[in-house]
Amino acid sequence: MMKNVIEVRDLTVVRGGREVLPAISLGVTAGVTGLLGPSGCGKSTLLRALVGAQQVASGSVEVLGEPAGSAALRTRIGYVTQAASVYDDLTVAENLGFFARVLGVDRSSADEAIEVVGLADQRQQVVGRLSGGQRSRVSLAVALLGTPDLLVLDEPTVGLDPVLRRDLWELFHRLADGGAAVLVSSHVMDEAERCHRLLLMREGRIIADGSPDEIRESTGAADIEHAFLHMVEGTEEAA
Numbered sequence: 652m653m654k655n656v657i658e659v660r661d662l663t664v665v666r667g668g669r670e671v672l673p674a675i676s677l678g679v680t681a682g683v684t685g686l687l688g689p690s691g692c693g694k695s696t697l698l699r700a701l702v703g704a705q706q707v708a709s710g711s712v713e714v715l716g717e718p719a720g721s722a723a724l725r726t727r728i729g730y731v732t733q734a735a736s737v738y739d740d741l742t743v744a745e746n747l748g749f750f751a752r753v754l755g756v757d758r759s760s761a762d763e764a765i766e767v768v769g770l771a772d773q774r775q776q777v778v779g780r781l782s783g784g785q786r787s788r789v790s791l792a793v794a795l796l797g798t799p800d801l802l803v804l805d806e807p808t809v810g811l812d813p814v815l816r817r818d819l820w821e822l823f824h825r826l827a828d829g830g831a832a833v834l835v836s837s838h839v840m841d842e843a844e845r846c847h848r849l850l851l852m853r854e855g856r857i858i859a860d861g862s863p864d865e866i867r868e869s870t871g872a873a874d875i876e877h878a879f880l881h882m883v884e885g886t887e888e889a890a
C-alpha cells in the first residue's frame with residue numbers, strides 16, 4: 652500500500668464558535684488529489700491545518716512524517732492561498748528572488764519556477780501590473796521554490812481562462828509524475844475528472860474518498876457533480 656503523505660486523525664477545528672471540522676480523519680498519498688465541496692464546507696480550513704496555519708481544537712495532523720507546522724517542513728511544502736501572497740511593487744523575478752532567499756533555496760530554483768508557470772516573458776514586470784491569472788501564477792511559482800514534496804493549492808484555478816486552467820492541470824500532473832503529492836481544492840466539480848483521487852467534503856466531513864471512476868460507479872452517476880448530489884441526498888437520508 653502507498654504511504655500517506657498526509658495523515659489526519661480526529662481533527663477538530665472550531666472557528667467563530669462553531670465546529671467547522673468535526674473530528675475528521677483522512678489520508679493523502681502521492682499523485683493529484685482533489686478536495687471538492689461547496690463553498691463554506693471547510694476546505695480552506697482543512698488546508699490551513701495541513702500547513703500548520705490553523706489553530707486546532709483536538710486531533711493530530713502529520714505531514715511527510717512530521718507534525719504539521721514543524722520547521723522541518725518549511726521547504727518541503729508549497730502552499731498557495733486564495734489571496735495572492737506576493738509583493739505588488741516588485742517584479743516577478745524580484746519576488747521569486749526574495750522568497751528564494753527567505754527559504755534559503757538556490758537562485759536557479761527561482762528561474763526554474765518562473766519558467767515552469769509560464770511567466771518567463773513577464774519576469775521583469777511589476778506584479779501589480781499583471782493580470783489576475785498571471786499574479787496567481789506568481790504565487791504558484793513561489794510555492795514551487797525548492798521543489799516541494801507536497802503542494803497544497805487552495806482553489807488555484809479560480810478566475811483563470813480555460814487555456815490557463817488546462818495548462819495548470821498539466822503542470823500539477825507533471826509535478827505528480829515527478830513524485831510530488833499535489834492537493835488541490837476546488838468547488839468546480841468538472842475539475843474532479845482531472846484528479847487521480849477525490850475527497851468529497853460536505854459540512855466539514857469527508858463524505859467520499861476514491862478515484863473519479865470509483866465514486867461514479869459507487870453512485871451510478873454519470874459525472875462527479877451528480878455523484879456528489881446523490882451522496883448528499885444519501886447522507887441526509889442516513890442522518
Ligand SMILES: Nc1ncnc2c1ncn2[C@@H]1O[C@H](COP(=O)(O)OP(=O)(O)OP(=O)(O)O)[C@@H](O)[C@H]1O
Pocket residue numbers: 666667668671688689690691692693694695696697838
Ligand atoms: N476567520 C473566520 N472566523 C470564523 N469563522 C470562519 C472564518 N473563516 C471561515 N469561517 C467559517 O468556517 C467555515 C469553513 O470555511 P472555509 O473557508 O474553510 O470553507 P471553504 O470550503 O474553503 O469555502 P470556499 O470554497 O468558499 O473558500 C465557514 O462556515 C466559514 O463561515
